[in-house]
Structure formats: structure tokens, C-alpha cells
Amino acid sequence: MYQPKFQQLTFENFHLPFGGKLDPENRWVKLADVIPWHVAETKYAKNFMSKRGAPALTVRMALGSLIIKEKLGLSDIETVEQIKENPYLQFFIGLETYQHAAPFDASMLTHFRKRLKHTDLAALQEELLQRHLAEERRKAEERNQNDDGDGGxxxxxxxxxxxxxxxxxIAYPTDIGLLNDAREKTERIIDDLCAMHPEGVAKPRMSRRTARKDFLAVGMKKSLSRKALRKGLRKQLSYLRRNLQYIGGLSASVPLTVLSTARYRDLLVIDELYRQQQEMYKSDRKSISDRIVSISQPHVxxxxxxxxxxxxxxxxxxxxxxxxxxxxxxxxxxxxxxxxxxxxxxxxxxxxxxxxxxxxxxxxxxxxxxxxxxxxxxxxxxxxxxxxxxxxxxxxxxxxxxxxxxxxxxxxxxxxxxxxxxxxxxxxxxxxxxxxxxxxxxxxxxxxxxxxxxxxAAPFLRLFEWLLLELDVIRNLFAWSPPRAAIECRGAMA
The missing domain is CATH 3.30.420.10 (Ribonuclease H-like superfamily/Ribonuclease H)
Structure with missing residues (x-):
């Protein structure tokens, strides 16, 4: 459930238990005034269509914490710690008074990234740009330099x-490394299926140590011939094919739904990875469409x-x-x-x-x-x-x-x-x-x-541009006027 709570906070009303007030020139106070929070809230509230449940954290807290993380280059845990220690950051995420406890757990940043989709952030970018353009037009009109009256x-x-x-x-992907990673994951899946088998089936003999030695014999060499590489790939493909056959046989007695979501997802990715690697090995090619380079991140x-x-x-x-x-x-x-x-x-x-x-x-x-x-x-x-x-x-x-x-x-x-x-x-x-x-x-x-x-930084940049223009005027004045005056003076004396 999400309850719209948007209100533009002012730093004068932010309560500090140790006395004093926030500095209006602080960068986080200025940044809070620039961001159109109401646009982000409209997009953010669509994630909470149900009217039941505990109220969700506000969009200012979600988006503000993500901005703090990227701006300061922090991890999720360090971001929460910085917010807990800094009153300016607490004001930036929408708290009305300083508190010593963390406003949320570090794991919530993962949910914030899921809820604030890139399309919603793109709409926020467009709103920022339109505000910036409107401000530039207003200042141009005040300087009587607005030339946009021709309708574009x-x-x-x-x-x-x-x-x-x-x-x-992700780790740098190699074919031999991906196959070894897939083999190890399928071995763990086989262990889980055997443990959950209703008749208590013993684990099949899979020669894990031999497969590991075969991988190290190829993967740890600095220089490797093409023949040795293909031999190592053939062995790892055979080990992986045998594991997938074991899993197929066990699935007749133990449904794959007993696996965790992560293990089942890995199994689907590994099945496609084996198909791609087998096809590349047979055709002796190094590329294939939609090639998987990471089991944990198959979209890369x-x-x-x-x-x-x-x-x-x-x-x-x-x-x-x-x-x-x-x-x-x-x-x-x-x-x-x-x-x-x-x-x-x-x-x-x-x-x-x-x-x-x-x-x-x-x-x-x-x-x-x-x-x-x-x-x-x-x-x-x-x-x-x-x-x-x-x-x-x-x-x-x-x-x-x-x-x-x-x-x-x-x-x-x-x-x-x-x-x-x-x-x-x-x-x-x-x-x-x-x-x-x-x-x-x-x-x-x-x-x-x-x-x-x-x-x-726009006001400072405009001041810098004005100084450059003034310097150009001065440079042109002193670069050309004195020589011309000297020439005229020399001609008069002659």
C-alpha cells in the first residue's frame, strides 16, 4: 500500500535535537529543491495498487537514497550508515526531524531499484530538462535576448x-570456465534432488575430482595449444552432459519444483549454455547468437x-x-x-x-x-x-x-x-x-x-562564460588598438 505524502519540505522546519538550523547553502538542501519529487511519486505509486498492507516508504526516501548512493559512490550498507549520521542526508530523503536510528534496512535499496524503473527515471529526466529550458527562456527574456519568438x-x-x-x-568469461561453473552447479542440484528423493537414492558416481583436475590442467595454463583446448572442452562437455542426464532421470521421481528458485533458474540457464557450447564446439566457431557469458547474469x-x-x-x-x-x-x-x-x-x-x-x-x-x-x-x-x-x-x-x-x-x-x-x-x-x-x-x-x-553548477558556469567573453573583449581591445595607434604616431612623426 502506498499513501501519497508529497510535501515540499523546508530546511527551516527540520528539527535538530542538538540545536541550530540547516545551512540553506548546503548542496543537499539545494539539490532537494531542484528535483521534481511529485513527478517521481506519480510513477512510483503505480507499484502499489493494493489498499492493504503496511504503508510503503515514500518516493523521496527511495529515490533520494539511490541518488545519495550514486553521487557518493557508496555501497548499500554504507549508504544507510551515512544517512544515519548526516542530518542533511536525512532532510534530503524527506525526514522531518533528525533521528539516530537508520530509517530503513540496507536491503531495501534493492527493492527501490526494482520499483524505480528506467522508464520512470527517463520521465523524471525530461521534466528536469523542461524546467531547465523554461528557466533559461525566462532569464533570456529578462535580458531582452529571447530569440525564440519565431516559433522554432x-x-x-x-x-x-x-x-x-x-x-x-562478472568474471571474464571463457568457454572452459563457464563449463566448469555449470558442472559444479549441476552437481549441487543433483545432491539436492538425491536428498529429497522419497526412496533415499544414493548419489551417482560423477568423478568430481577427475573433472576438477581436467579443468585445472587447461584453465590454469598460461599458453595453451588449440588441440589441448578442444580436448579440455570436449571433456567438460561430456561431464556436463552426463550431469544433465542424471538430473533428467531424477526428475521422473522428484519434481524439479522442489529446488529453490535460484537453483531452478540456474538449471534452465545451464541447459541453454550447454546447447550453445556444444553447437560452437561442433562447428568450431567462437560466436553464436544470444551467447551466454555468465550463469548468474544470463542477460549480459x-x-x-x-x-x-x-x-x-x-x-x-x-x-x-x-x-x-x-x-x-x-x-x-x-x-x-x-x-x-x-x-x-x-x-x-x-x-x-x-x-x-x-x-x-x-x-x-x-x-x-x-x-x-x-x-x-x-x-x-x-x-x-x-x-x-x-x-x-x-x-x-x-x-x-x-x-x-x-x-x-x-x-x-x-x-x-x-x-x-x-x-x-x-x-x-x-x-x-x-x-x-x-x-x-x-x-x-x-x-x-x-x-x-x-x-x-549552472550559475557558476554562466559567470565563467561571462568572464571569458569579457576577457575576449579586453584581449581584442589591447591586441589591435595599441599597434594601430603606434603606426599612426610613427607616420605623424615622419
Whole structure:
């Protein structure tokens, strides 16, 4: 049961038992005013359709704790400890007074990630963006510089798009390692079925020690020949096939429903894993569609990126768009895809958000297909990169062309910086969530926290931009006026 309790708390009413008041300039107090809690509550309340049961924790407590976890880079247990010790964090999650006890158990963060789906967080991101745009328009009108009165007829702004991989928290997968892990799990399943057999069947002879030695003889070698590897795979496949046959025979007397949910799920995954590995062994191939690389996380897929550090990454592939420092996830998928096919959709979403097409789109080579170039040209959008055709023979035009290409690459570096910040500063470099839906929510929360930090830093960034403009004016004044004055003075003296 969920009872709507949304009310905008004020830091003046937050009671501190040791006296004093909260600092209005604290970052958590400011951040609480930026987040549209009512939008999140509308989505969150849909998880509780029943009118019975104990009241659920508020959305501010659920979303606020997840934001704290990602912003500070903490574990679930450490997040609860920090909230218990910090009055500003307690105000941020919606408590009305400071309390020494933890507001909830650390295990509740797992339920929060399940309830706050990535689609709900995407709606929250859109609301934040629209608020930001409305504030920018209001300030532009106050400065009499609002040029949006033409109804969005002209192209304005710069759109940056790119894709990356968010690696999952799994061990580096090898065929021999996956088969050995599957063999050990099936042995434990056989033990459980034998223990629950009504006639007390003894455990079958499975040569566990021999199978373990065969795995170590292959898996622990630094250099291994192709013939030795195939021999090791053949042995592990035979061990796993025999275990699955044992389980099939025992299931005639003991239903598989007696297994725990985790064991039964592992059995289904292992059955598909055996089929894939057997097919790859027979055809002598290294790839197969929907390849399983982790028994505990069967949704994870290999993503070939061709990077210098790792040619293949294992996790989720996602595409984002960056406009004025605001980064929004456009697509998240566990299967590999060609991000160049999403360019038109990303540009149309830009038009829905801002009311007009962008003036230029900055993307890497995979986006610059002929179809995308023609589509952008028909709408007056300049696509970054080297244009088609031969370079112009005119020296000045060729120099201007190369200068434009360098400037476009400099603009595109912003999205690489976003990826680096998300992976080094936040948790995108290794997604620790184990469920598929929870992983999507973690990635969405990461970009939500990055955008909140960007919105809080917006006044400082505007001041910095104003200082840069003033410095440019001063530089131009002193760079050109004194030489011209000196030349005139020298001519008068002559």
C-alpha cells in the first residue's frame, strides 16, 4: 500500500535535537529543491495498487537514497550508515526531524531499484530538462535576448551523440570456465534432488575430482595449444552432459519444483549454455547468437567495441545525447546494435524537446552514412566530420574546411568527457546490479545525478562564460588598438 505524502519540505522546519538550523547553502538542501519529487511519486505509486498492507516508504526516501548512493559512490550498507549520521542526508530523503536510528534496512535499496524503473527515471529526466529550458527562456527574456519568438523555424544548438558499453560485474568469461561453473552447479542440484528423493537414492558416481583436475590442467595454463583446448572442452562437455542426464532421470521421481528458485533458474540457464557450447564446439566457431557469458547474469552479452584496452566488453550498450552539458540516455540494450541507425530518432527527439532542429550534429564515423547525410542536408543540419567528395582546390577554402573539422572534433570531445566522468567518478565503469531491470535503473540514476550536478553548477558556469567573453573583449581591445595607434604616431612623426 502506498499513501501519497508529497510535501515540499523546508530546511527551516527540520528539527535538530542538538540545536541550530540547516545551512540553506548546503548542496543537499539545494539539490532537494531542484528535483521534481511529485513527478517521481506519480510513477512510483503505480507499484502499489493494493489498499492493504503496511504503508510503503515514500518516493523521496527511495529515490533520494539511490541518488545519495550514486553521487557518493557508496555501497548499500554504507549508504544507510551515512544517512544515519548526516542530518542533511536525512532532510534530503524527506525526514522531518533528525533521528539516530537508520530509517530503513540496507536491503531495501534493492527493492527501490526494482520499483524505480528506467522508464520512470527517463520521465523524471525530461521534466528536469523542461524546467531547465523554461528557466533559461525566462532569464533570456529578462535580458531582452529571447530569440525564440519565431516559433522554432530556424535550426539552433549543437547536438552530440555517441554510444558506449557499461560493463557488468562478472568474471571474464571463457568457454572452459563457464563449463566448469555449470558442472559444479549441476552437481549441487543433483545432491539436492538425491536428498529429497522419497526412496533415499544414493548419489551417482560423477568423478568430481577427475573433472576438477581436467579443468585445472587447461584453465590454469598460461599458453595453451588449440588441440589441448578442444580436448579440455570436449571433456567438460561430456561431464556436463552426463550431469544433465542424471538430473533428467531424477526428475521422473522428484519434481524439479522442489529446488529453490535460484537453483531452478540456474538449471534452465545451464541447459541453454550447454546447447550453445556444444553447437560452437561442433562447428568450431567462437560466436553464436544470444551467447551466454555468465550463469548468474544470463542477460549480459558480449559487446565488441574495438577499444585499445579491451576489444570486447561484457555488459549493456547505451547511446546518449549531450546538449549544453545535459546528457540523456537515448537507448539502452543488452544486445549489440548499430548506433548509426538511431541518428534520425535522436534528432527528432531533440526537436520535440527544444522545438527546432539542431544547427549541427557532432558524431563519429559510424553515424556518417550516406542516408544520414542526405537526411540532415534536406533539413539544413550540418553533420560533423569530413564531407564527401574531393577537398577544394582553393587554399583558403581548404584551410577553412580543415579548421571546421578540428572545431567539430573539439565539440564532440564533450561526450567522451561525459563517458569518462560517468565511468570514473560514478558507477558506469562497473555496474554492480545483478538483475537486468535493476542495471537499467542504475545507469539511468547515474545520468540523473550527473545532470543534477550540472544544474547546480549552472550559475557558476554562466559567470565563467561571462568572464571569458569579457576577457575576449579586453584581449581584442589591447591586441589591435595599441599597434594601430603606434603606426599612426610613427607616420605623424615622419
Amino acid at each position: 523555424s530556424g535550426n539552433k544548438g549543437k547536438l552530440i551523440v555517441d554510444a558506449t558499453c557499461a560493463p557488468a560485474d 552479452r558480449p559487446i565488441v567495441r574495438g577499444k585499445a584496452a579491451a576489444r570486447t566488453e561484457f555488459g549493456m550498450k547505451l547511446s546518449i545525447s549531450v546538449v549544453d552539458g545535459i546528457s540523456l540516455p537515448e537507448r539502452m540494450s543488452w544486445n549489440a546494435y548499430n548506433e548509426g541507425c538511431d541518428l534520425v530518432r535522436d534528432i527528432e527527439r531533440y526537436r520535440e524537446r527544444y522545438g527546432h532542429y539542431p544547427e549541427s550534429v557532432h558524431a563519429d564515423k559510424i553515424y556518417r552514412t550516406l542516408a544520414n547525410r542526405m537526411w540532415c542536408k534536406a533539413r539544413g543540419i550540418r553533420l560533423s566530420g569530413v564531407p564527401l567528395g574531393r577537398p577544394p582546390k582553393d587554399v583558403e577554402k581548404n584551410r577553412a574546411r580543415r579548421r571546421q573539422i578540428r572545431e567539430d572534433e573539439g565539440v564532440r570531445n564533450a561526450v567522451e568527457g561525459m563517458f569518462g566522468k560517468a565511468k570514473r567518478r560514478y558507477g558506469l565503469g562497473r555496474v554492480m546490479a545483478r538483475l537486468a531491470e535493476s542495471s537499467l535503473s542504475v545507469v539511468s540514476i547515474t545520468f540523473l545525478v550527473m545532470n543534477l550536478d550540472r544544474l547546480l
